[in-house]
Amino acid sequence: MPVLLLYFEPAELDPGLVAQAEAAAPDMRVVVTRDAAAIDTLRDEIEIAAGHVPPELALSLPRLRWLQQWGAGADWLLRHPEAATRDFILTNASGVHAIPISEQIIGTLLMFARGLHRAVRAQERRSWWRPQQSELFELAGKTMLLVGVGAIGARTAEIARSLGMRVEAIRRDPSVGVPGVELSPGRIGCASGCRTPMSSC
Numbered sequence: 001m002p003v004l005l006l007y008f009e010p011a012e013l014d015p016g017l018v019a020q021a022e023a024a025a026p027d028m029r030v031v032v033t034r035d036a037a038a039i040d041t042l043r044d045e046i047e048i049a050a051g052h053v054p055p056e057l058a059l060s061l062p063r064l065r066w067l068q069q070w071g072a073g074a075d076w077l078l079r080h081p082e083a084a085t086r087d088f089i090l091t092n093a094s095g096v097h098a099i100p101i102s103e104q105i106i107g108t109l110l111m112f113a114r115g116l117h118r119a120v121r122a123q124e125r126r127s128w129w130r131p132q133q134s135e136l137f138e139l140a141g142k143t144m145l146l147v148g149v150g151a152i153g154a155r156t157a158e159i160a161r162s163l164g165m166r167v168e169a170i171r172r173d174p175s176v177g178v179p180g181v182e183l184s185p186g187r188i189g190c191a192s193g194c195r196t197p198m199s200s201c
């Protein structure tokens with residue numbers, strides 16, 4: 001029976017997600033493992049693989065028809081040009097990280113703006129950190145520069161605007177608008193006061 005390999009440790013996946021995979025592929029055996037020995041015994045049966053599958057493993061599967069990678073980027077193809085000779089479909093998970101990554105970006109901005117990283121270190125030393133006014137700044141009124149405005153960039157821009165920031169962005173195709181974002185196909189000067197460009201995608 002053809003195998004659908006979910007390249008995870010069994011404890012990493014919710015049983016409900018595994019059940020969904022089984023329901024979506026009733027004619028396949030769903031296997032959840034990252035164990036090299038177990039995968040080796042299934043090598044000739046794996047037709048679909050999903051997860052953080054190492055490129056070397058994926059390219060060694062003779063019957064692979066579909067590889068669903070768990071991230072958005074596929075730069076590994078540059079290091080493995082032989083993949084172009086293989087007949088399989090490659091799909092990615094573009095867009096699924098928009099909320100956690102945008103919150104990470106905004107959280108980091110707030111940390112530096114309000115000196116929270118220094119305050120936490122002082123707290124661990126049981127001392128009181130009294131910042132100078134020049135050591136802190138407010139995000140409201142500042143300009144954020146995004147390099148790329150995909151799902152992550154658009155979500156980051158939305159949160160930044162809600163904090164009173166102005167958002168500029170460089171995008172490959174500026175004709176595709178993003179609400180509240182000033183787009184450009186080339187370099188952007190931060191005349192209104194960018195402190196740190198934020199790279200997103």
